[in-house]
Amino acid sequence: MARFEAEGLNHGSSGNISVRAGSRTLITPAGARAANLTPERIVALDIEGALCDGGADVPSTEWRIHTEIYRARPEVMAVVHSHADNCVALSCHHRPLPPFHYMIAGFGGDEVPCARYQPLGSDALAFAVTEALGARYKACLMASHGMVAVGTSLSQASDLTVKLEMLARQYLLARQAGEPVLLSEDELREVHRRYGYYGHSRMPR
Incomplete structure (x- = not known):
């Protein structure tokens, strides 16, 4: 929480x-x-949302988003939901973030999807987010709300949150100069191929 508040x-x-x-x-x-969060205040839930331990705190209003994602995606170990400014601004258009930049491919597909609008804290919102993420996406926008990122660790989910906010900001900036050129299917196919080598000592030529 402290990192997210510090980075806006x-x-x-x-x-x-x-x-x-x-x-x-x-x-x-x-x-x-960040100022009032302590380890003792973290809430433990089972997959149905029932409290596992006694305590004075109640879980976040959006707890169902988290449990539904864990239920649908066994590989996911952490979920971050943020109201980052640029993601919120972009989410108000109720459209995916398109492939204007090659880094979009790092979220699992050829765009970053946008979950349909549903009321905050509702089961319908949890289902909409889980549906938008599907089996492969690592993040999605939430229409007129914010964003969600998932990862195999909290570090990965946090890094994806930062990356998505950066890309949302860059896309909004690009839109100020006109409609950005989007990468083609062939170009995206090559980006995905190269992402398969990401972190290796050599990239394909």
């Missing part, structure tokens, strides 16, 4: 973070912010 990715008590811990979900409590 969250404001006040908006947004929430969770990690999978065996059969439980450990999630930030409702109203949490």
Whole structure:
């Protein structure tokens, strides 16, 4: 939470973070912010959202988004939901973030999808986000709301949150000069191929 507030990715008590811990979900409590969050305040839930331990805090309003993602995606170990400014601004158009930049491919597909609008804290919103992520996407926008990123670790989910906010900002800047040129299917296919070598000592020529 402190990192996100310091980098302007969250404001006040908006947004929430969770990690999978065996059969439980450990999630930030409702109203949490960096200044008042302690390890003792983290809330433990089972996959149905029932409290696992006693405590004074209640889970984030959006707890169902987290448990539904964990239910649908066994490889996901952490979920970040943020109200980062540029992601929120872009989400208000109710459209995916298109492939204006090759780094879009790092989120699992040829765009970053946008989950359809549903009321905050509702089961319908949790289902919409899980549907938008599908089996392969690592992040999505949430129409007129914000964004969600998932990862095999909290570090990965956090890094993807930062990356998506950066790309959303760059796309909005590019739009000020006109409609950006989007990468073609062939160009994206090559980007995905090269991402397969990402982190290796040599990239294909």
